[in-house]
Amino acid sequence: MTNAIETRGLTKRYGARTVVDGLDLDVPEGVVAGLIGPNGAGKTTTLRMLLGLVRPDAGTGSVGGLPLTDPVAYLPRVGALIESPAFYPGLSGERNLAVQAALAGTDPAGIPALLERVGLGGRGRGPYQSYSLGMKQRLGIAAALLGDPALVVLDEPANGLDPAGIRDLRGIVRSIHDEGRTVLVSSHLLAEVQQVCDWLVVIGDGRRLYQGPARDLLAGGGDLEERYLAMFTKERS
Numbered sequence: 001m002t003n004a005i006e007t008r009g010l011t012k013r014y015g016a017r018t019v020v021d022g023l024d025l026d027v028p029e030g031v032v033a034g035l036i037g038p039n040g041a042g043k044t045t046t047l048r049m050l051l052g053l054v055r056p057d058a059g060t061g062s063v064g065g066l067p068l069t070d071p072v073a074y075l076p077r078v079g080a081l082i083e084s085p086a087f088y089p090g091l092s093g094e095r096n097l098a099v100q101a102a103l104a105g106t107d108p109a110g111i112p113a114l115l116e117r118v119g120l121g122g123r124g125r126g127p128y129q130s131y132s133l134g135m136k137q138r139l140g141i142a143a144a145l146l147g148d149p150a151l152v153v154l155d156e157p158a159n160g161l162d163p164a165g166i167r168d169l170r171g172i173v174r175s176i177h178d179e180g181r182t183v184l185v186s187s188h189l190l191a192e193v194q195q196v197c198d199w200l201v202v203i204g205d206g207r208r209l210y211q212g213p214a215r216d217l218l219a220g221g222g223d224l225e226e227r228y229l230a231m232f233t234k235e236r237s
């Protein structure tokens with residue numbers, strides 16, 4: 001089995017601070033993987049390095065079997081939602097997706113169905129600037145699904161979503177997985193993603209604290225949240 005994502009010693013420093021510290025990632029193809037860690041753990045920085053948005057200071061890696069040093073080669077097969085996505089405020093959600101599809105050279109025919117899928121069916125024609133935070137987040141998820149990505153990277157997709165939205169999101173993530181795509185989703189809450197992930201990577205202070213099948217971490221007994229928090233206490237002591 002090949003890995004959708006693989007890194008060895010992936011490292012990023014900002015000034016004197018090492019924010020991603022020798023990270024070895026192995027995300028098997030076809031899984032829903034969760035990248036979990038508290039605020040500032042280095043999740044977004046790690047995802048940015050995987051997407052060619054931030055240059056690593058050290059380490060190697062591959063995405064879809066292609067080297068991390070050549071994002072132009074692998075990015076056409078990757079869909080991503082990273083922090084606040086850039087949309088035109090005056091254009092509707094639907095037009096924004098059409099613009100992105102045109103830029104990526106992908107078929108815009110699926111856009112209405114995509115809007116439906118993320119729960120924006122009724123609001124796709126309204127201007128982006130009129131959207132609530134949760135609606136903007138949903139449009140970002142739709143944008144990540146444009147084209148036919150083999151890998152979908154979602155950075156904190158649950159941000160700004162209400163409980164019903166978070167439940168919908170789990171359904172969307174499952175459906176992306178059922179289409180045969182690999183999903184990498186970040187969260188600072190294990191509880192938020194544990195139900196949909198079959199692979200988990202936990203990081204703290206830029207270092208890997210756990211990587212492996214979700215069931216192995218979840219089967220440890222006792223209170224999961226306690227054990228999760230204990231990982232970071234051990235890290236600091």
Ligand SMILES: Nc1ncnc2c1ncn2[C@@H]1O[C@H](COP(=O)(O)OP(=O)(O)OP(=O)(O)O)[C@@H](O)[C@H]1O
Binds near residue numbers: 037038040044
């Ligand atoms: N451009 C930057 N310049 C300086 N420091 C940065 C930069 N980007 C990130 N950092 C620092 O790197 C560390 C990791 O940040 P990162 O955004 O990767 O964390 P995160 O795990 O995504 O956190 P959150 O859950 O809050 O989104 C933080 O200490 C942050 O301040």
Ligand SMILES: [Mg+2]
Binds near residue numbers: 043156
């Ligand atoms: Mg982040």
